[in-house]
Amino acid sequence: MTKVITMGEMMVRLMPPGNLRIEQTSSFDAFYGGDESIVATTLARFGLQSFYITKLPDNPLGWAAGNHLRAQGVYTDFIVKGGDRLGLNFYENGAAIRPSRVFYDRKHSAFAEADPSEFDFDRIFEQADWFHVSGITPALSKNTSAITEKAMIAAKQHGVTVSVDLNYRRKLWSPEEAQKIMTHLMQYVDVCIGNEEDAEITLGFKPEKTDVYQGKINIKGYEQVFARMYDRFGFKYVASTLRESYSASDNGWSTLVYDGKTFCQSRKYDIHLVDRGGGGASFSAGLIYGILQGMSLEELTEFAAATSALKQTIQGDFNLVNVKEVMELVNGDLSGRVQR
Numbered sequence: 001m002t003k004v005i006t007m008g009e010m011m012v013r014l015m016p017p018g019n020l021r022i023e024q025t026s027s028f029d030a031f032y033g034g035d036e037s038i039v040a041t042t043l044a045r046f047g048l049q050s051f052y053i054t055k056l057p058d059n060p061l062g063w064a065a066g067n068h069l070r071a072q073g074v075y076t077d078f079i080v081k082g083g084d085r086l087g088l089n090f091y092e093n094g095a096a097i098r099p100s101r102v103f104y105d106r107k108h109s110a111f112a113e114a115d116p117s118e119f120d121f122d123r124i125f126e127q128a129d130w131f132h133v134s135g136i137t138p139a140l141s142k143n144t145s146a147i148t149e150k151a152m153i154a155a156k157q158h159g160v161t162v163s164v165d166l167n168y169r170r171k172l173w174s175p176e177e178a179q180k181i182m183t184h185l186m187q188y189v190d191v192c193i194g195n196e197e198d199a200e201i202t203l204g205f206k207p208e209k210t211d212v213y214q215g216k217i218n219i220k221g222y223e224q225v226f227a228r229m230y231d232r233f234g235f236k237y238v239a240s241t242l243r244e245s246y247s248a249s250d251n252g253w254s255t256l257v258y259d260g261k262t263f264c265q266s267r268k269y270d271i272h273l274v275d276r277g278g279g280g281a282s283f284s285a286g287l288i289y290g291i292l293q294g295m296s297l298e299e300l301t302e303f304a305a306a307t308s309a310l311k312q313t314i315q316g317d318f319n320l321v322n323v324k325e326v327m328e329l330v331n332g333d334l335s336g337r338v339q340r
Helices: 035-045 060-071 142-157 175-188 196-203 219-233 279-292 297-311 323-330
Strands: 003-007 011-015 029-033 049-053 087-092 101-105 130-134 161-165 191-193 237-245 250-258 263-265 269-272
Touching: 003 035, 003 142, 029 035, 029 060, 035 049, 035 060, 035 130, 035 279, 130 142, 130 279, 142 161, 142 175, 161 175, 161 279, 175 196, 191 279, 196 219, 196 237, 219 237, 219 250, 219 263, 237 279, 250 279, 250 297, 263 297, 269 297, 279 297, 297 323
Parallel strands: 003 049, 003 130, 011 087, 130 161, 161 191, 191 237
Antiparallel strands: 011 029, 087 101, 237 250, 250 263, 250 269
């Protein structure tokens, strides 16, 4: 069975019900997740042997986080226990012209303060096929930056394909810090994933004549950027999501993938958002699955687009879909009609 490893910080996302603001609410809905855990759970639901690497506190929050992973079929054998706390993510769901807002309470989390020596990556990567991590992980602390590089080195020594979602978070580190560290890490990467902002801030590549905030998109600019990134770093694939924000409630969504020869764009989905969180991570999961299944470039681009579009219709971090449901959307069923 195909073995996939993902690594990152597990958090609790606390959301006011509906579209309430944080100052209005007297209760929060709690969802366990985080970008790499979304990839792990999605791939487990797609039938792959999916392992998640992190450090969780040995307390009820840490136990609950592990239970949520296992409930989705994720293997937690290599999760380290210890540390003081699980990080929190307060998420205020926007509506119409009011944007969604995220407030972090994650300093000194168990994973952020983990030591590289706590992870036996030689054992973890035995007979593994794929390793995925996001740019959020090295941004958390000097320790997690060192852990990320140690994991990548071990993965390459074991012949494992490495993918990275650039995933810049300005509340975690500066553009200068991000570009220095992420550019260095690209030497280990086979598949590079990220939107236009991520590529510009972390690697210094910007598509010309594109401003997604004003609805200006120049696909030719993406083609040029992808080709330059491919040539500079020797990637096997370069991929991006393309979000068009009509409002906080409605977005256009499509994806782009380049394999060094062909540039492929998916169909565009117009999505009335239930929860936009996890769209990018679900794209990563769909892309990884498509590549591992030997899909053609067009097939994997459409599969990844559909996987990530569906996630944004589901509340919570995890993408609670299966391959059959994704393929129904790929094959053209956009009606949303009741399935009986």
